[in-house]
Amino acid sequence: MKKAKDKNTEEQILSAAKSIFQSKGMDGARMQEIADKAGINKAMLHYYYRSKQLLFEAVFKNAFSLLAPQLNAILNDDSSIEEKVRNFTSNYITFISKHPYLPNFIIQELNRNPEFILNMKDTNGFPNIEKFKKQVAIEIENGLIKPITAEQLFINIMALNIFPFVAKPLIMAFTNTDAIAYKKIMDSRKTEVADFIINSIKNN
Amino acid sequence: MKKAKDKNTEEQILSAAKSIFQSKGMDGARMQEIADKAGINKAMLHYYYRSKQLLFEAVFKNAFSLLAPQLNAILNDDSSIEEKVRNFTSNYITFISKHPYLPNFIIQELNRNPEFILNMKDTNGFPNIEKFKKQVAIEIENGLIKPITAEQLFINIMALNIFPFVAKPLIMAFTNTDAIAYKKIMDSRKTEVADFIINSIKNN
DNA sequence: ACATGGTTTAACCAAGTGGTTAACAAATGT
DNA sequence: ACATTTGTTAACCACTTGGTTAAACCATGT
Known part of the structure; x- marks a missing residue:
């Protein structure tokens, strides 16, 4: 189940990012906090979305x-x-x-x-x-x-x-x-x- | 003219801080940027206002x-x-x-x-x-x-x-x-x- | 069994971050 | 004149930041 797992992580990231970005804004949000909330490693954020800016835009x-x-x-x-x-x-x-x-x-x-x-x-x-x-x-x-x-x-x-x-x-x-x-x-x-x-x- | 100069610096800081904080918000503002805008050393911000938080509150x-x-x-x-x-x-x-x-x-x-x-x-x-x-x-x-x-x-x-x-x-x-x-x-x-x-x- | 591809991790990094320090300059009180 | 206080600076510091890397992991195709 590669694709299922993969999709799941990506969605989990987006969901965590939504929650953090929407309450703290771009400047107040921390990549580490988003990773923690998504329950994954910080490097994964960059693996799926390249940069804070791109994750924010999503x-x-x-x-x-x-x-x-x-x-x-x-x-x-x-x-x-x-x-x-x-x-x-x-x-x-x-x-x-x-x-x-x-x-x-x-x-x-x-x-x-x-x-x-x-x-x-x-x-x-x-x-x-x-x-x-x-x-x-x-x-x-x-x-x-x-x-x-x-x-x-x-x-x-x-x-x-x-x-x-x-x-x-x-x-x-x-x-x-x-x-x-x-x-x-x-x-x-x-x-x-x-x-x-x-x-x-x-x-x- | 200690007091005059002193007052002037303090106002200059507040004025610069206003401009930066109001356009970038607490999280987006940088102490260095405020110091630059006020034309003074960054340490002066702390001399007059102790911390970013207190300057922001002012x-x-x-x-x-x-x-x-x-x-x-x-x-x-x-x-x-x-x-x-x-x-x-x-x-x-x-x-x-x-x-x-x-x-x-x-x-x-x-x-x-x-x-x-x-x-x-x-x-x-x-x-x-x-x-x-x-x-x-x-x-x-x-x-x-x-x-x-x-x-x-x-x-x-x-x-x-x-x-x-x-x-x-x-x-x-x-x-x-x-x-x-x-x-x-x-x-x-x-x-x-x-x-x-x-x-x-x-x-x- | 083994190579292959995407997925995940821990460790790391350079560039900032707010804040401090110690020395210096300038004004004031005596 | 001299000591004291206040204002100012450059250098520094510990810590956090977004981002990278290289190695491990793991499901799959052959």
């Missing part, structure tokens, strides 16, 4: 490939804006509870190295706003929603959904909430955020 | 002390919620343009070490939501705004204002905007974000 791309479909649900789905806002808000908050480090990891590493996203831009499935722009224009023309640019609306949707997870420690301190109370607040947001957005843009 | 507290008053403008000012939202949104975006690394730095380091904010919580001027909670309750009771918890409203205000700077590289990629176009979008937000929030919560 982890980053993997993380990004989880986030991208979520955003495409807003940008490329065919339902109405209202439906998309409601679905996304509900789904995203559930999604992130399973991957709590993900948004922070992506944002942090992209700020450390903004050019890095260019590598990813031509992979297919990369979120792009063009289709959403047309939809917003049409719904405004039809009087369904108030005038707003697609960019601003998209930023607002992202901000309201993602930020509470990214800034969790900060918000917890300001609002005097513990982990349990915070979880409840996030749960409420599954519907409240959608209402907040739709309240603001919908014509009545 | 930088962090300094950064936090810049951000806190901004948030207190929302939480503790006496004007109406609508006025506060309009003022904050306009002021904050201007403020952050002068300190672009600041929100990211604080958020990133707080996620790396969430207990760290506890040190800061009992310094006076630390943003606290209690007064704001009362104000929200009153304005709801008076029929000025629709029902919403103070926590949710506060999170929404922070999210809409801060997130676009934190996630800048990500948003730029998705919306196909360059630095100049992005700056323009941020400028529009000075009023648009306030309208967006008020539209959503105001009774009419």
